[in-house]
Amino acid sequence: MKFGIFLPNGSNGYIISRASPQYSPTFDHNKAIAIEAERQGFHMILSMMKYRGFGGETGFWDECLETFTLMGALAAVTSRLELYPSVTLLAHHPAVIARMVATIDDISHGRCGLNIVTGWNRPEYLQMGLWRGNDYFEQRYQYAREYVQILKQLWRDGTVTCRTEHFTLEDCHCYPRPRHEIPLVSAGQSEAGFQFVAEYADESFMVADRWHLKEKVDRLKAAGTRSGRKVGGYALFQIIGAETESEANEVQAQIVRGVDLVALGNMLDSASLDSNKGGSSEHHLAGLSRTPAQGHGAFMSIPTICGSYESVAEQLDEIVAESGIDGCLFSFPDFVEGIRGFGEHIYPRLSCTKTGTNAASV
Numbered sequence: 001m002k003f004g005i006f007l008p009n010g011s012n013g014y015i016i017s018r019a020s021p022q023y024s025p026t027f028d029h030n031k032a033i034a035i036e037a038e039r040q041g042f043h044m045i046l047s048m049m050k051y052r053g054f055g056g057e058t059g060f061w062d063e064c065l066e067t068f069t070l071m072g073a074l075a076a077v078t079s080r081l082e083l084y085p086s087v088t089l090l091a092h093h094p095a096v097i098a099r100m101v102a103t104i105d106d107i108s109h110g111r112c113g114l115n116i117v118t119g120w121n122r123p124e125y126l127q128m129g130l131w132r133g134n135d136y137f138e139q140r141y142q143y144a145r146e147y148v149q150i151l152k153q154l155w156r157d158g159t160v161t162c163r164t165e166h167f168t169l170e171d172c173h174c175y176p177r178p179r180h181e182i183p184l185v186s187a188g189q190s191e192a193g194f195q196f197v198a199e200y201a202d203e204s205f206m207v208a209d210r211w212h213l214k215e216k217v218d219r220l221k222a223a224g225t226r227s228g229r230k231v232g233g234y235a236l237f238q239i240i241g242a243e244t245e246s247e248a249n250e251v252q253a254q255i256v257r258g259v260d261l262v263a264l265g266n267m268l269d270s271a272s273l274d275s276n277k278g279g280s281s282e283h284h285l286a287g288l289s290r291t292p293a294q295g296h297g298a299f300m301s302i303p304t305i306c307g308s309y310e311s312v313a314e315q316l317d318e319i320v321a322e323s324g325i326d327g328c329l330f331s332f333p334d335f336v337e338g339i340r341g342f343g344e345h346i347y348p349r350l351s352c353t354k355t356g357t358n359a360a361s362v
Contacts, residue, residue, distance in 0.1 A: 001320060001352045002327030004044035004082075005037045005339065006236065009070055010061040011053065014238065014331040016267070017298045018058060019258030021334055025065045027073060033335045034074045034081060040343025044082040046115055046185075046205075046329060047071055051091065051124045054270075056263025068100045075108035083108055084185060086115040089140075090125045090132065094147045094167070098154040098174040101182055110180035114151075116201065118144050118188065121270045141192045148184065148200045155182060185234070189216070198223035203232040205329055209294045209303040210315075213323040221324075232326035235319070238292075238299045239330050240306040241341050251333065252292050252306045259298035264288070268297075302331060309341065313349035320352040 006014060009025045023029065034045055047070050053062030071085040083104060087097050097114075104112040118140040125131040136143070146164045153160045154174035162169050186197050187205040197204040197220065208216045217233040224231040242248035288297045292304040305315050319325070332338025347353065 002043040002234070004046060004084075004234070004327065004329045005033060005042055005335070006329050006331045007033060007045050007047040007070075008331075008335055009047045009065040009067065010050050011063040012058055012060055013333075013335065014300045014302060015255060015298060015333060016054075016056070016058065016060050016260050016264050016300055017255045017258040018260060019254040022058060024063050027065065027070065029335075030065070030070060031074065031077055033339065034078050036336050036339045036343075038078050038081050040339055040347070042081065042339070042343075043327070044084060044113075044329075045071075045074065046084040047086060048115075049086045049088050049091075049117065050121075051088070052121070052127055054263040054266040056260040056266065058260045058263055060260060060263035060267075068104065071112070072104050072107055075104055075111065078108075078111075080111075082111050082113055082183075084113045084115045086117050088117045088119050088124070089144060089147050090119050090130045090136075091128070094150040095154060095160075095169065095172050095174060098151050101151075102155070102174060102176055102178045105178040105180055105182065106176065112178075112180075113183040113185060115205075116144060116148065116184055116186040116196075118186075118193075123270055141188070141196045144186075144196055145200065151182075187236075191219075194220050194223045195227075197231055198227040198229060201231065203234055203326070205234045205236055206325075207236050207295065207302055209290075210319045210322065211294075213319065213325065217324050233324075234327040234329055235323070235325045236302050236329050236331070237316075238302050238304040239312060239332050239338060239342060239346075240304055241309050241312045241338070241346055243308065245308045245311060248306050248308060248312075252304060255333065256292060256296055256298050259288075259296075264297045267300075309345035310349055313346045316346070317351045 007030050011024055047067045049067040050061045050064045054060045067085040071083045075083055101114055122131055143166050146166050155178050158175050158177050159173050160169050161171050184201040185203045186201045204220050206216050220233050240248050240252050290296050295301040295303040305312050
């Protein structure tokens with residue numbers, strides 16, 4: 001069982017609420033998080049990328065540290081964590097990303113992976129003249145296939161010549177090549193997204209509550225079997241742990257009461273444009289009608305595991321046993337304190353880490 005941290009390199013992290021900590025993203029904050037995560041035995045960190053936030057009273061994600069620069073810097077101050085920057089495919093040519101990943105691979109001595117983000121948030125790319133038209137909603141996984149094929153050939157051979165529907169490269173070079181295998185992850189939730197992971201990636205990050213997670217894991221692994229590949233499923237959760245149940249529940253309730261409806265509405269407006277059914281944007285649209293455990297909009301539609309430290313450990317053990325997931329990626333209202341609390345009070349109570357891969361061992 002592997003545990004990772006969803007780094008808050010965008011303003012206010014992954015909670016859209018006036019009642020959660022409000023902050024601008026800084027390297028020092030993310031460095032403190034990475035160092036604490038490594039100290040507590042976490043396996044990986046992942047940073048997202050947004051070029052335009054959602055505003056509102058909280059200015060949600062209006063500020064965002066650039067993902068590759070950040071992960072290169074964190075590579076130099078950590079020694080064990082796997083590092084996953086996120087490539088937003090429309091914003092970067094694959095030959096540029098191939099070289100950036102090769103550089104972080106060198107800095108980190110082989111700890112760099114890559115999160116593939118096809119991109120459904122049209123305003124992000126429209127502002128830069130990079131939006132490829134609304135047909136892209138349906139075409140984006142074909143675009144991603146061509147993109148990743150180029151990445152993998154550059155990493156393998158150092159050069160590529162190709163003419164595809166979307167790319168033309170003539171004797172394009174990428175040296176030095178990575179000296180290590182580069183694992184790929186993606187968070188696509190639709191059938192097309194799962195099929196892309198099954199064909200080209202190693203792991204999928206899933207946003208699903210405990211009552212629907214197994215169905216997604218089963219679909220993902222079935223897609224992998226059809227493609228002749230073994231792929232892993234990682235679940236995203238917000239963790240709210242405290243000494244007592246009532247203390248944790250009050251934090252959760254305050255966050256829901258303080259939801260930034262303007263910022264959330266702006267996110268939902270963007271999500272509503274996506275015509276790719278069953279994906280991440282569709283999941284966001286139902287956020288306000290769900291409980292926190294199901295993925296309330298205040299928590300960016302990421303399900304919460306809330307309660308006393310003992311209760312959080314019990315819930316997590318149950319989720320792992322029920323779903324067959326291979327790992328989890330966590331967010332916290334207060335990251336440094338939350339990671340420390342998880343390592344000191346939740347991890348020792350877990351049973352799911354006692355067998356198999358114990359990536360979160362202290």
